[in-house]
Amino acid sequence: MSRQFPLNDQAIEIVARRFAVLAEPMRLRLIQALFDGEKNVTELTALTGGTQANISRHLQTLIAAHVLDRRKEGLQVFYRVADPSISKLCGLVCGSLEKTLNQQAAHFDAGR
Amino acid sequence: MSRQFPLNDQAIEIVARRFAVLAEPMRLRLIQALFDGEKNVTELTALTGGTQANISRHLQTLIAAHVLDRRKEGLQVFYRVADPSISKLCGLVCGSLEKTLNQQAAHFDAGR
DNA sequence: ACATTGAATGAGCAAATACGTATATACTTG
DNA sequence: CAAGTATATACGTATTTGCTCATTCAATGT
Numbered sequence A, B: 001m002s003r004q005f006p007l008n009d010q011a012i013e014i015v016a017r018r019f020a021v022l023a024e025p026m027r028l029r030l031i032q033a034l035f036d037g038e039k040n041v042t043e044l045t046a047l048t049g050g051t052q053a054n055i056s057r058h059l060q061t062l063i064a065a066h067v068l069d070r071r072k073e074g075l076q077v078f079y080r081v082a083d084p085s086i087s088k089l090c091g092l093v094c095g096s097l098e099k100t101l102n103q104q105a106a107h108f109d110a111g112r
Numbered sequence C: 001a002c003a004t005t006g007a008a009t010g011a012g013c014a015a016a017t018a019c020g021t022a023t024a025t026a027c028t029t030g
Numbered sequence D: 001c002a003a004g005t006a007t008a009t010a011c012g013t014a015t016t017t018g019c020t021c022a023t024t025c026a027a028t029g030t
Helices: A009-020 A023-033 A041-048 A052-062 A085-110 B011-023 B023-035 B043-049 B052-064 B084-109
Strands: A068-073 A074-080 B069-074 B078-083
Touching: A009 B011, A009 B084, A023 A052, A023 A085, A023 B011, A041 A052, A041 A085, A041 B023, A041 B078, A052 A068, A052 A074, A074 B084, A085 B011, A085 B084, B023 B043, B023 B052, B023 B084, B043 B052, B043 B078, B052 B078
Parallel strands: none
Antiparallel strands: A068 A074, B069 B078
């Protein structure tokens, strides 16, 4: 295991699917809201400002992708981040984007 | 800079866009093909087995996202990976997916 | 059993996107 | 300048996906 690259076609599809799951603003908001601990659907709906139906749908997508876990407690369902790599991924992307933006800013300054 | 989470709405959109760029199998194949050095469009078209038009389109998407850089040499255009975080991202995702799949395999075994 | 509350799902619509075919652009060479 | 080659783009189409509204499902309390 872990020969890493190059990935075969099926592996590529799976990786692409994982990125796709993280490619929606509302889902990123949900994930982010869960970084500091589990929350139920009502809380998440209030925090992210979406409709309950839409939040619920996105949560199912994240569950199917094993990004989140859920726990039922009476009428409520609590969600939490299941995959520890998620925050690392977001951190990496943020760092890289910062760098790119700084470079662009530098070029902008240089063109004064 | 680098306060990291929580991200504001605009930052969320940008991060989502970055993930979206990585969420297409053909684009992942292109990126992967470039991990071992720059290649021109004809080579990439042959390696990935798509039409030239489609490859070219995906390359433009990756350029716009600053994932790749390009270099013209006569009639040919050579592309290379510009962002070093990309291979780290793919590595992280692969590692996490391996783990998930192993867990599923373990549960499957446990249910024997 | 019924009403109430929290969460999930079905149907329909609008927007985004990936693809192929055809065409255009850029550069080189005769 | 004409022809040829490598790459990019325009256009039309099919598929996917995200959203809302309405409804259903699940669990609790009366």
